[in-house]
Amino acid sequence: MAIQTLADIGEFGFIDRIAARAHTEEGVIKGVGDDAAVLDCGGKDYLLYTTDMLIEGVHFLRTIMAPQEIGRKALACSISDIAAMGGIPTYAVVSTGAPYNTSRSFLEDIGQGFNDLAKEYHVSLVGGDMTRSNRLIINVALLGKVKKDQVIYRAGAKKGDCIFVTGSLGNSFKNRKHACFTPRVNEAQYLLEHARPNAMIDVSDGLAGDLGHILEQSGFGAVIRTTDIPLAKDASLDQALHDGEDFELLFTVPAQKADALRRCKKYRFFEIGTICSKPGMFLVDEKGRKRQIEPKGFEHF
Amino acid sequence: MAIQTLADIGEFGFIDRIAARAHTEEGVIKGVGDDAAVLDCGGKDYLLYTTDMLIEGVHFLRTIMAPQEIGRKALACSISDIAAMGGIPTYAVVSTGAPYNTSRSFLEDIGQGFNDLAKEYHVSLVGGDMTRSNRLIINVALLGKVKKDQVIYRAGAKKGDCIFVTGSLGNSFKNRKHACFTPRVNEAQYLLEHARPNAMIDVSDGLAGDLGHILEQSGFGAVIRTTDIPLAKDASLDQALHDGEDFELLFTVPAQKADALRRCKKYRFFEIGTICSKPGMFLVDEKGRKRQIEPKGFEHF
Missing domain, CATH: 3.30.1330.10 (PurM-like, N-terminal domain)
Structure with missing residues (x-):
């Protein structure tokens, strides 16, 4: 039997394993x-x-x-x-x-x-x-x-939620965005006030990987419209899905709150899809063709 | 002019320089x-x-x-x-x-x-x-x-304070103490209850270096009796003064509180000297001879 290495179990597998055995105090x-x-x-x-x-x-x-x-x-x-x-x-x-x-x-x-x-x-x-x-x-x-009533977890996405990102994705290294990105603190505060997201994560490992965390923890699936994904300069769809280090916020809001974000002038929020009950991540292209993709992002191993 | 490197300015110099320019919020x-x-x-x-x-x-x-x-x-x-x-x-x-x-x-x-x-x-x-x-x-x-009224800083030592350590010093690597030392949380809690130290630090860079931090920040000097320094197994005085990674607590208490620690049965506290008004660190040997030493400990550079 081959010895298992970190490369086999990956970053998340390892942290989860250690944490599962960790001691937890109150608070x-x-x-x-x-x-x-x-x-x-x-x-x-x-x-x-x-x-x-x-x-x-x-x-x-x-x-x-x-x-x-x-x-x-x-x-x-x-x-x-x-x-x-x-x-x-x-x-x-x-x-x-x-x-x-x-x-x-x-x-x-x-x-x-x-x-x-x-x-x-x-x-x-x-x-x-x-x-x-x-x-x-x-x-x-x-x-x-x-604030105690304003924490947004990965696990809160609901069926029918609209999925948004705060900026363009992919090709972060070539575009040097990884070296000078803006952490989206102000955008998050705006969201809390105007649309109260059900789930949120920052896109550090690519859209597919990080949306995968939301879906897994929330127990739902997602349909993403490829034509609505904001691609960074010279980025391919594949890069937007699987590159790392965009550091945009990816979040889901109830459908009735989405309009406020679509109309927002202060920040640009890109609507890219919908949370669905069927587990899995599905892409719909410009011709309406649907395919399932793996929730795999950039792994640091 | 030679380029200054981290080796020239050292760990503490560098952190202090960056921190001095850092932004500080309330709290x-x-x-x-x-x-x-x-x-x-x-x-x-x-x-x-x-x-x-x-x-x-x-x-x-x-x-x-x-x-x-x-x-x-x-x-x-x-x-x-x-x-x-x-x-x-x-x-x-x-x-x-x-x-x-x-x-x-x-x-x-x-x-x-x-x-x-x-x-x-x-x-x-x-x-x-x-x-x-x-x-x-x-x-x-x-x-x-x-607790807000129980924080003990390096800077609180007073003239006449008795200086103690919680355990033996030096040769931590050979003795493998560095690999299995006991962090002195319980001892510190006992001290807070029974002797309320004026100043405290953990000995991670050797007695001379860490006592030096207390003296510098408190604005006093110290006289240390070499015969009272608890030496670890096979440790020389020099090692007790300048080795790293003992992780004992070094602290000073008002003279009237020292008796409670000398008589303590629950923990062993080693009294090694006194805080004096004259700046500097002075060693007194078994024959009463006094010499000044530099407050220099183990540097990780």
Whole structure:
């Protein structure tokens, strides 16, 4: 029998396995399995809590990203997770691994990229750990807050819901969107006020993979109209479905709330399909032909 | 002019520089610069918040540590930080980087070591991120809680305070203490009840380095009696002063409270010296000879 490796079980399989055996204390409203954990720490709001690790050569290359962009991206990924729960980011702690000979100015530029975005989103950097490493590694853990009746989970999609995304998808690396995307905090707050989504996730692993998480956790299927998927510059349908790092919000709203979003002038929300009772993910093309696709996105393994 | 690198400015210099320029929102009682950040999120208690990154080849070697020990240590380091603030650990999120061909059983054993310690200290694992990496990397961000009037900072030492440590120091790697140390949460809680320390820190970089942090932040000096420093098995005085990874608590208490600790039967507290008004760190040997030493500990660069 072959030894099973991480490549066989994948990121999500592994985290789920460990978490399933983990100890859970009171105050955990939602643990592993959504964009961020939801905690009740006794305050008026719930606390949101997420962690993201960026590694040189996996998530970024120094050759094609400025240090400011690297620092910005490290924080932006985590802010996007908080936004996807309906929250506002608040406090960050950062662990950094860097080679011994990393220049001070390079590191300070990373810090500046981080700090600039932190200021824009009112995030306080409150702690850090710094260590030696053969490659540059940045881990951001981020807290956020959300009103107790406004948390949006992946699991809440309902039959008949309209499915929307906040922006165009695919080809994020070539278009450099992965290096300078806007975390959709403001859009999420607008949605909470005007359309109260039933389910939401950020598209970090491609539309198919991330819609798959919503469908699996909600227990429904989806019909997506390929002609309505907003394709990024030079992106193919396949890239929109399976590329990573778009960091748009993907969400579902009750049909009667959809009109408010279609008419919205402040932000552009792209309606791409409908939640259906039949499990599975179905694409309908411009000629009305329907085919089922796998809920498979970009895997970091 | 030579380019300054991380090696020149060091871990603490760099974090301080970035933090000094960081944006700070309300609710931050203490940001960068102590064992953990202290936050007011509106609840009855303050929130504590810390992050620690462990990298294969820097903080652990697979050849000399079992995977269960690696997982345990990743959490134990962070629990130690929470203990040093007078707090109780609560919620953890973990980012893991691992090579593609890492075996499932190895990773599950890491998870088991983590989970076993989490259960012992009532810590809930509430989120995770998993990515590909050429070396094994584990980052733990940990929250804790502490009563608002019980936070213990590095900066609180007073002239005349007695200085204590919770256990023996030095030679942690050879003795394998670094792989299986006990985070001193219970000891810290006992101290809060019976002696209310003025200042506290965990000894992760050696006695000299970590006492140096207390002295610098408190604006005082210290006289340490070398014969009273509890040396670990086969440890030299030099190792006790400058080795890393002991993870004992180092704290100062008003002289009138010291007796309760000297007589304590439940835990052993080792009294090693006194806080003095003259800045600097002074060692007094068995013959009464006094010499000043540098507050330099183990640097991870």
